[in-house]
Amino acid sequence: MSPGPRGRRPGGGDARADILYAARDLFARDGYEKASMRAIARRAHVDPALIVHYFATKENLLREALVLPVDPAALLADGLAGVPDERLGVELVRLVLGVWETPAVRPMMQGMLRTAISHDLAMTVLRQMLQRTVVAAVSRLADDHSAQQRAELVGAQMAGLALTRYLIGLPTLAAMSVDEVAEAVGPSVQHYLTGTMSA
C-alpha cells in the first residue's frame, strides 16, 4: 500500500478507521447527499485530501462505510456449525443479534439502516449482504429449489427485527434481551429454514 500523505498521522492506520467512523456518523445524521467530504474530514480530524487518497469517491466511501467490521456469512457458518438442525432458528437469531449488538456494531445499526433505506447504492449493498448472509445460513439445509425462497423469508424476518428493534423502536421489542428475542423469533426462523413451503 502507498504511504499516507506527508506530515499527517505517522503510521496512518487509524486515520482510515476514523474517516469511516465519521462518515457513518454524518451519513446517518445528515443523510448521504448532505454530508460533505469536508464535514467528514473535519469530524475525523484529517485533511480532506486524505479521504480522496483512501476512498477516491464519496460513493466508494459510502460503500465501505456500510461494510460491517465482520463477515456475516463466515460468522454464521462458523457459529452454526455444531448446532442441531432443530435448534438452527433460535441459534441463528441469537448469533445475528449478537453481531448487531457488539460494541463495534450496535452504535451504527440505527444510522446504517436509515442510510441504507434512503439511498439506492446503500440499498443495493444491504440487499447483497442480506442475500449472501442468509443464503449461506440455509445452504447446509436446503440445496433444492426452495433455498432462495427460504433464505429471503429469513432475511425478511431479520430485517423486520432490525428495523423495529433498532430504528422504529417498538418499546417491548427494544427492551427484550437477546435471549428473549431468540426464543420468541427462533421458531419462525426455524419454520422458514425447515418447515413445509408451498412453492
Add this chain to the structure above:
Amino acid sequence: MSPGPRGRRPGGGDARADILYAARDLFARDGYEKASMRAIARRAHVDPALIVHYFATKENLLREALVLPVDPAALLADGLAGVPDERLGVELVRLVLGVWETPAVRPMMQGMLRTAISHDLAMTVLRQMLQRTVVAAVSRLADDHSAQQRAELVGAQMAGLALTRYLIGLPTLAAMSVDEVAEAVGPSVQHYLTGTMSA
C-alpha cells in the same frame, strides 16, 4: 367546511387528493426536506396557497400524506371476525398484503416506507400505525400481559415483509403471489399470536 379559494377548481374535492398524491410522490422521490411546497403545488396543478389552505404546514401535509386511504385497525378487525383462531396467522398476512397491494395503496408503498424511515415525524406515524394495527389484531386473542409483546412481534414480521418485498426487493419474495406469501409467513405470525412466549 370552508370552500376552496375563489376561481380554482369548482367543487375542489379533488384538489386536496391531488395535493396529497403529489406530496407522497415528491417526498418519496426527493425526501421530505428537499420537496418544496412550491414543487408539490406545481405537480398537483394548484396554487401554493391552496396547500396552506388545506394543510396549514408542510409537517401536517406529511402527516396526512402518510395516512392510508383505509383504517387498518378497523379493516383487520372486520376481516378477521369469522376466522378460526388457528387460521389467524395466514389470514392476517393475506389481509394486510391485500390492503398494501390494492391499486390505491401499492404505488405508494415504496415511497411511504422510504419517507417514513428517513424522517422522524414519519417514523412516529409509522410506529403508531404499526402498534395500533397489530394491537387491534391480537386483542381478541391475548388480553394478558403478553399482548403487547405478541403485537410487536407480528409488527416486526410484517414490517420486514414490507421492507423486503416492496423496498429492498428481494427477488423471490417480490415475485411470490399474496397467497404464497400468506401460506409461507402465516405460520410465523400464528406463532406470535398463539404460540408459547417465554415472557
